Amino acid sequence: MENFEAILSSSAGPILVVGLVLFFFIISAIRIIQDYERIVVLRLGTFQNTRGPGFTYVIPFLEKSIKVDLREKFLDIPAQTAITKDNASILIDFLVYYRITEPMLSVLKVEDVERASANIATTTLRAVIGDIDLDGVLSKREQINDILRVKLDEATERWGLKVTAVEIREIEPPRDILDAMNRQMSAERERRAEVTRAQGEREAAIAVAEGQKQSEILKAEGARQAAILEAQGQREAQLLKAEGYAKSLEEIHKTASTLDEKTMALQYMEMLEEIGKSNSSKWIIPMEITSFVQNFAGIAGLGVGAAAAKQNGNSNGHPIVIPEDPQQPRTPVSGD
Numbered sequence: 001m002e003n004f005e006a007i008l009s010s011s012a013g014p015i016l017v018v019g020l021v022l023f024f025f026i027i028s029a030i031r032i033i034q035d036y037e038r039i040v041v042l043r044l045g046t047f048q049n050t051r052g053p054g055f056t057y058v059i060p061f062l063e064k065s066i067k068v069d070l071r072e073k074f075l076d077i078p079a080q081t082a083i084t085k086d087n088a089s090i091l092i093d094f095l096v097y098y099r100i101t102e103p104m105l106s107v108l109k110v111e112d113v114e115r116a117s118a119n120i121a122t123t124t125l126r127a128v129i130g131d132i133d134l135d136g137v138l139s140k141r142e143q144i145n146d147i148l149r150v151k152l153d154e155a156t157e158r159w160g161l162k163v164t165a166v167e168i169r170e171i172e173p174p175r176d177i178l179d180a181m182n183r184q185m186s187a188e189r190e191r192r193a194e195v196t197r198a199q200g201e202r203e204a205a206i207a208v209a210e211g212q213k214q215s216e217i218l219k220a221e222g223a224r225q226a227a228i229l230e231a232q233g234q235r236e237a238q239l240l241k242a243e244g245y246a247k248s249l250e251e252i253h254k255t256a257s258t259l260d261e262k263t264m265a266l267q268y269m270e271m272l273e274e275i276g277k278s279n280s281s282k283w284i285i286p287m288e289i290t291s292f293v294q295n296f297a298g299i300a301g302l303g304v305g306a307a308a309a310k311q312n313g314n315s316n317g318h319p320i321v322i323p324e325d326p327q328q329p330r331t332p333v334s335g336d
Contacts, residue, residue: 029057031065038103039065050103068103072164075118079172082129084137091172092129096121096152102160110159117156121166124151134173141168 033039033052041048042064051065058065079093098117100106106113128147129137137144145166153163173181 025060028060031056031058033067036069036071038068038070040068040103040107041065047104047108066107068100068106070100070103072097072099073114074098075114075121077118077121077125079170080122080125082126084129084134085131086133088134088177089174090129090134090137091170092125092168093170094121094125094148094166094168096148096163097165097167098156098161098163100160101162105158105160113159113161116159117152117161120155121148121152124148124155127151134177137171138173141171144168 031039031051032055035053038050038052039056039058040050041058043059043062045064048063075096075098077094077096079091081089082092083089096117100113110116125148128144128151132140132144145168148166149163152166153161156163
């Protein structure tokens with residue numbers, strides 16, 4: 001302490017004091033402004049400029065600096081009473097998001113920019129809600145948010161503010177209106193339930209009818225296909241039967257074409273013999289008896305004629321000849 005007083009009493013004392021004053025003066029004049037901040041400088045009460053960000057200075061005693069934050073902020077507006085167009089009293093609380101775009105205006109044109117913005121937001125809300133009925137307030141929240149944002153932005157633009165968004169958090173109608181709304185919602189839910197049940201029954205009935213229709217169609221289609229298949233089977237069976245008959249007749253024709261009249265006569269006699277073996281009484285009358293006699297005579301041959309000639313003879317000594325079938329070849333007789 002004695003040394004410091006000695007220094008001050010010496011010739012170097014005043015210089016040291018002046019140096020210390022200059023050092024503190026320079027330190028107090030230096031400002032470091034963040035990137036999201038600006039300072040509004042007033043020199044002797046007059047707006048000088050806006051400075052920042054980075055390193056700057058403010059002359060002590062001559063200049064005054066007011067720091068302004070440019071980041072986006074929000075105002076939490078407490079629940080406000082508003083009356084709708086149909087005279088319903090409701091409580092609404094909402095948030096206002098904003099940011100300062102003109103630091104000079106926010107300092108010079110309004111005393112407290114945040115409080116002023118909150119007050120004008122309240123009055124604007126009441127004006128907007130007064131033009132809308134209760135049902136519109138409850139169902140058009142997004143539209144109300146947009147209207148409030150546009151109106152607040154127009155009102156606060158002169159203060160250098162930009163309102164970016166408005167969000168209504170809660171709308172609280174009076175108790176009697178809430179009870180009426182609850183009853184209305186219950187009735188609406190019951191109506192929707194009835195409509196849904198009726199639509200379900202209708203769709204079920206339609207589905208059953210469609211199922212029966214498809215079933216009948218499938219049955220008819222099955223019956224038609226079965227009838228077609230049956231007809232095709234009968235036709236093929238008839239064709240096969242006809243082909244069998246044709247082949248049988250063809251074989252009979254081939255066999256019959258190789259037989260002569262003698263063989264046929266013998267088969268006819270065998271058939272008569274088989275018929276005669278039964279115990280029942282029968283009368284057999286051949287249809288072509290003349291042709292049968294002729295064929296039988298032809299089978300007997302000339303031997304029969306010769307025997308008759310020997311027994312009965314004629315005056316010339318020639319045998320009696322039995323007339324022959326003109327279709328049979330004539331057998332030469334002696335004397336011809």
